[in-house]
Amino acid sequence: MALVKPDVGRFAKIKVLGVGGGGGNAINTMISDGQIQGVDFVAINTDAQALLANLAQNKLQLGDNITRGLGVGGNPELGRQAAEESKEKIAQLLVDTDMAFITGGMGGGTCTGASAVIAEIAREKGALTVGVVTKPFAFEGTKRMVVAEEGIEALKSRVDALIVIPNQKLLDSIDKKMTLLEAFKVADSVLGQGVQGISDIITLPGLINRDFADIKTIMKDAGSAFMGIGTGIGDNRAQAAARAAIASPLLEISIDGAKGILFTITGGPDLTMSEVNEAAKLISEKADADANIIFGATIDERLVDQIKVSVIATGFDEARLRLANLVAPRLTTVAETISSSTQEQQGQEEKTISTPSDNNAIPSEEMGEEFEIPAFLRQGR
Structure with missing residues (x-):
């Protein structure tokens, strides 16, 4: 095409x-x-x-x-x-x-x-x-x-x-x-x-192009926005990338509350319209029924057998955002939960054998309360 x-x-x-x-x-x-x-x-x-x-x-x-x-x-x-x-x-x-x-x-x-x-x-x-x-x-x-x-x-x-x-x-x-x-x-x-x-x-030139006015429709006076990024390779790569993007740990709440969604599908020269449709359909189904959805599909010749999907979600209810901020530290994605459970099972025997140094270790969360990264490492951050 x-x-x-x-x-x-x-x-x-x-x-x-x-x-x-x-x-x-x-x-x-x-x-x-x-x-x-x-x-x-x-x-x-x-x-x-x-x-x-x-x-x-x-x-x-x-x-x-x-x-x-x-x-x-x-x-x-x-x-x-x-x-x-x-x-x-x-x-x-x-x-x-x-x-x-x-x-x-x-x-x-x-x-x-x-x-x-x-x-x-x-x-x-x-x-x-x-x-x-x-x-x-x-x-x-x-x-x-x-x-x-x-x-x-x-x-x-x-x-x-x-x-x-x-x-x-x-x-x-x-x-x-x-x-x-x-x-x-x-x-x-x-x-x-x-x-x-x-x-x-x-x-960028693409299979599906949008202009600046489209971006403005979603982003103007939008307030808080959240971003998710996902990649997929091999079979069903478009669906895999889309699922990863909407389950991204960077998206602190579900996109179903967003009134505006802007997403980009990027692939190599072998990206097909069918794959674009698969990813777009999956994201659209997860979004609010009344959401304004704008998407583009672009080509990056450096991507080989890989598709990348980025999602920007805007127009959230502020009260819902405040609630999400309260519970966000307790939330994990399904993939993270499965990974965590597997690691716990694999490491069960190791956890039963502790040493004095393990018992006296300072949790990383507590270290964060007391120590700042040195300025020369932050490079002015």
Whole structure:
């Protein structure tokens, strides 16, 4: 089937703003991977040294007078003040921008403090503004999590849609032997997938194309949004990818309460319309009967015998979200439950033999209450 190639002249002007150290790391990963096309990357920071090392062509240093390029030392209030000082530069950066992604890691100083200011300016300039940010790992400490929650709350009221990726849920679903730096790399990659899941529908040629107006229908004034990502290989790969996406640990509640759903199906040149239909049907059946559903199907020639599905769900009832936040730590996917049960059975004998060091071990949750990851490892997050 021939691909529908959009008219480049009609492309929406999309900017991905990596704010703070975590945001800078995230766009570095996006640029290095080379998977996101048709967007402009901009690194925004109070740390001149971090900006110098960033791969983005466009860079903006905030708060020259307040920080003198030395960062804000994890202080969100200084981050906010730095952004306020640089309002005119931010506004100039966003001239003629149709869509702005604000991405970063909440809990530090620059992203937590400056993101809301940047988002407010972006919307004033008429840009569809979407936040894609992470919440800290548990081991980063309670203080950092509290700061992150405050930053998320401030950002939420100033963007059209906000996707919050809980790093701890990522950690719970990855290889336990993964190193610290690899774990942060995964978080950066997922931030990129959040951006890509939306931008690809607009910028890439595909079997089924959507335009910027379609995206705006789902994302404008949407409030909280959740993202799920799934992949499938081999037989029934489309259904497997769709099921994995709607059961993703990143989706903290079921998509059946969403009033708007945007999903992307990406495959190699061998992706068929039948497979697109299978995935779309499965997701549509799980969604609310009255939901506004928009999807696109794109081709990535690097995908061999593999299909990827990303789902963005919006328009949730806020009361339901608050309830979900209370019970979310107790919820696991079916796959996780089965895996956990199997591991318990296999390790039953091992658990009956304990050592003094095992009994005195400090649970990881308690360690997270007391210890923060050192700044030099966070790289300004």
